[in-house]
Amino acid sequence: MEIEIATIGGYEEVGRQMTAVRAGDNIVVFDMGLNLSKVLIHDNIATERMHSLDLIDMGAIPDDRIMSELEGDVQAIVPTHGHLDHIGAISKLAHRYNAPIVATPFTLELVKNEIQDEGKFDVQNDLLEMDAGETMKIGERCELEFVNVTHSVIDAINPVLHTPEGAVVYGLDKRIDHTPVIGDPIDMERFREIGRQGNGVLCYIEDCTNANRKGRTPSEAVARSQLQDVMRSLEEYDGGIVATTFSSHIARVTSLVEFAKDIGRQPVLLGRSMEKYSGTAERIGAATFPDDLGMYGHRKSIDRTFKRIMDEGKEHFLPVVTGHQGEPRAMLTRMGRGETPYELDQGDKVIFSARVIPEPTNEGQRYQSEKLLGMQGARVYDDVHVSGHLAQEGHYAMLDALQPQHVIPAHQNMSGFSGYVDLAGSQGYEIGRDLHITSNGNILQLV
Numbered sequence: 001m002e003i004e005i006a007t008i009g010g011y012e013e014v015g016r017q018m019t020a021v022r023a024g025d026n027i028v029v030f031d032m033g034l035n036l037s038k039v040l041i042h043d044n045i046a047t048e049r050m051h052s053l054d055l056i057d058m059g060a061i062p063d064d065r066i067m068s069e070l071e072g073d074v075q076a077i078v079p080t081h082g083h084l085d086h087i088g089a090i091s092k093l094a095h096r097y098n099a100p101i102v103a104t105p106f107t108l109e110l111v112k113n114e115i116q117d118e119g120k121f122d123v124q125n126d127l128l129e130m131d132a133g134e135t136m137k138i139g140e141r142c143e144l145e146f147v148n149v150t151h152s153v154i155d156a157i158n159p160v161l162h163t164p165e166g167a168v169v170y171g172l173d174k175r176i177d178h179t180p181v182i183g184d185p186i187d188m189e190r191f192r193e194i195g196r197q198g199n200g201v202l203c204y205i206e207d208c209t210n211a212n213r214k215g216r217t218p219s220e221a222v223a224r225s226q227l228q229d230v231m232r233s234l235e236e237y238d239g240g241i242v243a244t245t246f247s248s249h250i251a252r253v254t255s256l257v258e259f260a261k262d263i264g265r266q267p268v269l270l271g272r273s274m275e276k277y278s279g280t281a282e283r284i285g286a287a288t289f290p291d292d293l294g295m296y297g298h299r300k301s302i303d304r305t306f307k308r309i310m311d312e313g314k315e316h317f318l319p320v321v322t323g324h325q326g327e328p329r330a331m332l333t334r335m336g337r338g339e340t341p342y343e344l345d346q347g348d349k350v351i352f353s354a355r356v357i358p359e360p361t362n363e364g365q366r367y368q369s370e371k372l373l374g375m376q377g378a379r380v381y382d383d384v385h386v387s388g389h390l391a392q393e394g395h396y397a398m399l400d401a402l403q404p405q406h407v408i409p410a411h412q413n414m415s416g417f418s419g420y421v422d423l424a425g426s427q428g429y430e431i432g433r434d435l436h437i438t439s440n441g442n443i444l445q446l447v
Helices: 036-040 052-058 064-069 090-096 105-117 188-196 220-233 250-262 272-283 299-312 331-336 360-375 392-402 414-426
Strands: 003-009 018-023 026-030 073-078 101-103 127-129 135-138 142-148 157-163 166-171 201-207 241-244 266-270 294-296 317-321 349-352 379-381 406-410 442-445
Touching: 003 064, 003 201, 003 406, 018 157, 018 166, 026 157, 036 360, 052 090, 073 135, 090 105, 101 105, 105 127, 105 272, 142 188, 166 188, 188 392, 201 392, 220 250, 220 349, 241 331, 250 266, 250 272, 250 317, 266 272, 266 299, 272 294, 294 299, 299 317, 317 331, 331 360, 360 379, 392 414, 406 414
Parallel strands: 026 073, 073 101, 101 127, 166 201, 201 406, 241 317, 241 349, 266 294, 266 317, 349 379
Antiparallel strands: 003 018, 003 442, 018 026, 135 142, 142 157, 157 166
């Protein structure tokens, strides 16, 4: 059986992930993502009303026209988790394929939200829910399996396409976390089984976000402990405390809500994406929040909440807001510009429970946001966070578990691949033979 890998998006940048695997006459597409920085660089752009070709030309979504060169039929579209760089183009591209969208429950709910917000295309693909540990048939001779992984969003999986030639493991995005705050630990036992059963692993496609970082990525339990320590240190502060994190990071939001209560403050979630992700997690039973927790996404509701906080006293509240990357229209950035009823005073605390994504647009916006907050008198607690991606020791562990015949680095640009090339080389892989450095729009034939 012929096996081809089309590296469509995410092989020259962090963002707009999309990979297609052809096994004989059957094709499975992994991820359809957005490069958010290509959108944020424009002012007040509304992607939901834009045509896919315009977004392709902007570099915002994958150029999937290379799919016409694959001889087969798409059997499934499989987003690995709910981050926009993995699901943000589904509403623009999925309607081109007569195939179901297959995802875990939380991811599928977020995909539904994307489809409902779409204003240009009518996406009618079937939506199939599949949990980690489950499988589905792909054609007559292949099988799709979901393996549970841990990441900075709940319900993340690594999909595996089992073929007669061996397994193709799509390894974006994860960290090896044995003590997650929400959900089950990463299923390393199953990865080891896949590496040693049948014909083993034909190809491993790996996220290289932190491949240049030594050591291993700590557990989310470590970030929770760091956050608790910071919050406890502020227990006696009688001014304003504001926190921000990834809206999709339900485990981190849950910790912020809990620790706010512990120090006698009422948490409140503010911002459209904060309401969307946490509200979705609560609705499907993936997370539990206090009954009195307010979640507000509309501007008028947010401003009313800010006014109430100012009237009743900032010392009684912990607003958890959007804006951890300094996004121009996010709540925290607006607070820094003095555009909200919430007034920052000298000495007020702002907790960034997030790391800036290493990309020039994000770095510039985050720098500007912190400067604006400082001009208002705020004091910043930075990087109370652990990454959701493997560092070098995690990559060694995955190569040892899977023992793949071929490896394809992804989720970075060429300089970002360098650390992974070095460590894979130390394990016996060689560029051009079984270590394939590729770019967007290429097709690799493995068998």
